[in-house]
Amino acid sequence: MAGIEVTALHKRYPDGTVAVEQVDLSIADGELFVMLGPSGCGKTTTLRAIAGLERQTTGDIHIGETLVNDLPPAERDIAMVFQFYALYPHLRTRDNLAFPLRAEGLPKAEVQERVDEAARLMRLGPLLDRRPHRLSGGEQQRVALARALVRRPRAFLMDEPLTNLDAELRADMRTEIKHLQGELGTTMVYVTHDQVEAMSLGHRIAILNKGRVEQIGTPLEVYDRPASLFCAAFIGSPPMNLIEVEVADGKLRAQSGLVLTPPPNLPRDRRLVAGVRPEALEVTEPGAEGSVPARVVSAEWLGDEIIYVVDHDGRRDVRVRMPPTVRFAADAPVGLRHSGGPPPVYDVSTEELVA
């Protein structure tokens, strides 16, 4: 097992596309590290560079103590699970699992033992004698995971392994992967564009945008204090409300008069935007104390909560998360009030967190 160190990674494809501008990652031994970002931001390219399937243009990659820049994939001792499972179609499950081991030239008994162990871990018993085309999508993905396990590699790389599964199965597999990683304690780099997956899986999350790392942090840090406007808009469902604010008499004030708890050390003389989570706002009776007038545009009833979209300051997209007991009709005049702690505040021009 080993940590992974990526330093100043830059990848430009021969056709001129710059897929990775600059990426620095320091992944600890035994960590479940998630790379999160929208499609096309360079996640796969970064992962393939770590795997050795793609040669970076510049930058260094260390796995453990070893500089692996010039090592072929086979010598990096890592396993990768692809979005398209890439099970060998002409081999039964059993042989698909045994394949990497036979390639290593392990003795028969050892191969058998490891295949049985992986099959037990991923509960593949009844599937061992089937070929891939007779497995469902979920089963194929379990086999692909087992195939990564048998090698007992120093690290797992996962490229959106659950994207092709339906929602329910995806949630199950997520739990399973997390459990497995904890059990084995093997370093895992997990790539996804799904923030829910990232939040629920990762020990730490790196948010990528246009080939750059925007933020690295624990799920909580990433949620509470997104490092940039991009992260603020990307994490959370619904995402943060980005409200233009001014500093006046030590208070953070929106144009409508909505008052927010100010964070310390606010810079002066800059245009600022506050990132306010939907749960840090409250819809109240009109005229309630500390509230500003607003109007309900629409309400999404989700059972355990209601997401109100309210018209505030001429913007019709402020989202508020309320318990299901608080009910207002669409179009009703209401009050809007900030109820949380100091929100993260961003500079409009640099789009970065300033306080």
Added chain:
Amino acid sequence: MAISVDEAVSTGPARDHTPPARRFGGRGRAVLEVALLAVLAVVMLFPVLWMIETSIKENRDVYAIPAKFFGFKVTLDHFKDVFVASGGGRSALSAAFLNSVVVAGVSTALATVLGVPAAWAYSRFSVKAKKDQLFFILSTRFMPPVVVVIPIFLMYRQVGLIDNKLGLILIYTAFNVPFTIWMMKGFVDEVPAEYEDAAMLDGYTRLQAFWRFTLPLLLPGIAATAVFALIFSWNEFVFAIFLTSSDSVRTAPPAIAGLIGGTTVDWGLVAAASIVFALPVLVFAYLVRKHLVAGVTLGAVRR
């Protein structure tokens, strides 16, 4: 060449898919359609039928006037003449058939060996100006053989490849490689690159990964492509007649054509030789149809 392949490939399915008369409206229309198709079929198939008849008629009946459609005496003498010379021993035609087998077989094998890895490389790697390169490769097929045969003739004379099987093999290979690259690139594109990626992570080199995982999945595609290349080489006439002259080198198409043109023409022999010549093509064309329809991947990958 292309025409014979297309026909052979399409007749079967076309018959199966004759649309129900209802769709076009009216029974009358359906009857008309069938009648027209029947006329067309007769016109198209009559020469073939006549060739088959001629090949099994005795010479007396071949030259009979009026021509005999039925009631002639059946003989296989013409087929014997194709293979056995009149004085005993092997005939010149049978040598020509053997030459055809060698030339078509070797040139197809060469084109496959050269073209499949090239197609794989074009499919898998980023190559500078890939599209232009591929277009250039295809453009070598734009010119019909008759246009390039004179320069080729002059070049071959310089290097001593005139009237030489190797000469024919090389030129047929040159014609088949572009075709093989283009057709195989389509098949390789269909096989997900992840198989090779996975194999490389499992400890194989890139070439081993190609050889052990991608190649087996490509076999149906290779078979189909090779059959087309084989048909081209087998049927090719222009280069063969310009570049070869002796019986020991000549392939079957110019050899059969050479049967016509003396003072008397042995039509029975021409017909029998033509049938012997056409049969492999028909068989192969039938195989192509099967493979072209078959998917390449076996359904393990969901996109």
